[in-house]
Amino acid sequence: MATVLAKNMKLYSGATPTAYTCQVDASISLSTNTFETTCKDSAANAEFLAGTKSWTASVSGLLDFSATNGWEELFTAWSNSTSVALVFQTGTVGDKKYSGSAIITSMNLNSSGNDEAVTWDCEFQGTGALTEATIS
Numbered sequence: 001m002a003t004v005l006a007k008n009m010k011l012y013s014g015a016t017p018t019a020y021t022c023q024v025d026a027s028i029s030l031s032t033n034t035f036e037t038t039c040k041d042s043a044a045n046a047e048f049l050a051g052t053k054s055w056t057a058s059v060s061g062l063l064d065f066s067a068t069n070g071w072e073e074l075f076t077a078w079s080n081s082t083s084v085a086l087v088f089q090t091g092t093v094g095d096k097k098y099s100g101s102a103i104i105t106s107m108n109l110n111s112s113g114n115d116e117a118v119t120w121d122c123e124f125q126g127t128g129a130l131t132e133a134t135i136s
Contacts, residue, residue, distance in 0.1 A: 023059055037049050071109065
């Protein structure tokens, strides 16, 4: 089993997935809500069942106004309240990829210091299922 290098795992968007330009960090988080089912027969042990599943994603990068897929495309999707098709993958045939539709919940444009690159970051809330498939 080969270890996946962080530089190869990126967040992509669009019908024909395109990586966000000059991204620095990308992540997907999965969670499951639980609800308690403890009763008098539980022998004083809390019991739970799995409930609603949800997922979020985030990406950050360096600002480039001429980027093919970057801040401007994200800003347009946010301005229009448009959902974004996301794929978290390496792009290598045979590796796994994780896909779903998401809504942009926050965006930040950061300019700090004097000799620093301007950065941006974006947070997404998944809507519907996150699916796993093999890159072909």
